[in-house]
Amino acid sequence: MYARTFMNQASTERIEASMATRKEVAELAGVSEATVSRVLNGVGPIKDATRERVMEAAARLGYQLNAVASSFARGLSGNIGVVLPHVPKVHLFSTYYFSEILSGIGEAVRTGGHGLLLLYRDPGQPFDYVSLFRTRRVDACLVLGASSLPDEEAGIRALAEEDVPFCVVDQRFGGLPVPAVIADHVSGSYVATRHLLASGHARIGFLNGSPQYSNSADRSQGYRMALTEEGIAWNEDIVYEGNYSRKSGYEAAARVAADFDRLDAVLCGNDRMAIGLVQGLKERGFRLPYDLPIVGYDNADASSLIDPPLTTVEVPFYEMGLRAASRLLSRLGGGAEDASAGLEVLPTRLVVRKSCKTSTPEAKESENE
Amino acid sequence: MYARTFMNQASTERIEASMATRKEVAELAGVSEATVSRVLNGVGPIKDATRERVMEAAARLGYQLNAVASSFARGLSGNIGVVLPHVPKVHLFSTYYFSEILSGIGEAVRTGGHGLLLLYRDPGQPFDYVSLFRTRRVDACLVLGASSLPDEEAGIRALAEEDVPFCVVDQRFGGLPVPAVIADHVSGSYVATRHLLASGHARIGFLNGSPQYSNSADRSQGYRMALTEEGIAWNEDIVYEGNYSRKSGYEAAARVAADFDRLDAVLCGNDRMAIGLVQGLKERGFRLPYDLPIVGYDNADASSLIDPPLTTVEVPFYEMGLRAASRLLSRLGGGAEDASAGLEVLPTRLVVRKSCKTSTPEAKESENE
DNA sequence: TTCATAAATGTACGCGCGTACATTATCTCA
């Protein structure tokens, strides 16, 4: 007890000692505290001479605004919450996925004076988003890696009922008018499937991800649309389910290999599964892409590294994070919130690489990137 | 102006309306506000009956502590800052690197009630860490991706002079007693080099990263130690410099190829460069690993994906983040700070894969992982 | 029963800032 008090004091001794208060600045500048506050916040009319005196006094004393006190007085935390699923030691999504989205968010927030508060939640468990606002820990909130599992969706629904700035990234909820930035996965998988069809592959297998994610459903839809357009019946037997992990792709290789005689190609829900699948098929002696064209999804870094480089669908994760954060910021800034409750859909793009070429190696193909 | 005020009010209307205050809880429970505070914070002696009444009243009213007000009263933000270099759209390090460290940090912080505040800085620029503390934005601070560039080191030095809880991850500063958690890169590259030597390779090239990172210097030291032990002179001609990016590894391939006749193998400073190098060499017609064994560093996900899978050095990034954060937390908690100013060094481990095997393909090797 | 002692609770204040409102200085135009 004694030690603890002592230590904490010691820890902040220097900082405390060197902290000038607003009062001192006011005294040195010969003005009131209110004027100091006004100068520092740039509000209200201030005589130039006064402003300069205050600024100089503040600089001389090394005065820094106490962010916590400021937040308190304003009733705002100054933070934007980013809620992530926490899966210890396991990368549910590729790290690429979150890294990119986070980078985009960081870019948007970086210049706005807002803090980025990282919050972890347990996937599948209820999460009390509303408390984040009630406790004033965040002024706005971004939700990453959400799913439609009942408990998760309930949390989002509760959040949507409060009139509070938040935005979900890469997940939508059928009936709920939840503000979200998603990618056009319907189109992405549609185009990917069409690409395979155009190359003469009719019997296209589909290794999709967990159904609780709306992007899984969207991909499934695009895939079926493309098949239907060509008058090809949708064959349940060659639709496989993984969980977006490499391991699940690797394990799917057994099923795919067993179905080899009724498969012309396989479309995957993300690159990690595609990579696992490729790995598994290679171990079974498949010569890729000649034996079985594979298409991935995400355009993750790794997709161009493996052999064969994956044809895949580029998803603008970075921009999605950027857009989602920008929306929140503009709403916080009092901007229009027209699009606030809306769904923003960013385009995806097919990236053709060698993994779906079955022509002879001599036919050189152009590589994207 | 009018609109703005209106919007902000509208935004928080619901939340405001549903926010019970401590006073209401006190009234409903028939006690003073102080007692409510004590019950909620678990301090001081409280009669069981009182505690129950207060808890029930709080529950009934849906009372939630205002975190900002609480922080303010305590003079602490409740946040731990994580300072990251911001490189728009470019992954200076592998995303693997930061993802893992951040995961470790998240794991440590998750259960402590602390927030994780992400802060971006411009690499190479001075960063005012001390202000983070002065403005009370953070109670403690973790520094990732730091380097010894003069401006960066100056910032760290200023931070070290304040007696404040902070910890640098994977970077040390020669003369400065800076608290840090690093990995044993000397040993890592020493072991990797010895492994190549033991396989009969004497002329080992070294593609190292930018020298402003202490881990570069450490790897260089381990590499030279191993060579010296075998009585092999250190040959500047086959030491190459990249910047830890895949591109720089790819570009180094030209130089490596040119020096092919005086190289038996190449050790790389990280997996990304190794991957780029492999890519570049393959394009030049090298058959790997038979023509030139390559060893990477980090054991990033991608290292096992490429062909050939990379022999590499595993670095416990996750644990490094975990340890660094734990140190801060225990210090914040008033724990002993024995190791606070110390350097904590975590072990690295060689992971042998195919990229450095030159034996015939028939000799099956065991794969780690 | 009677105090001393401890347990339990109440009272009161400050944390540092933003800002509504009051006040004073300055300007404008007749």
Place this chain on the structure above:
DNA sequence: TGAGATAATGTACGCGCGTACATTTATGAA
């Protein structure tokens, strides 16, 4: 030159909580 308007500044208070200190209540030994 004066009065009304406006610019500039000062005064005063609340934000919600933690906690030092004062006060009351329960406990226990003599």
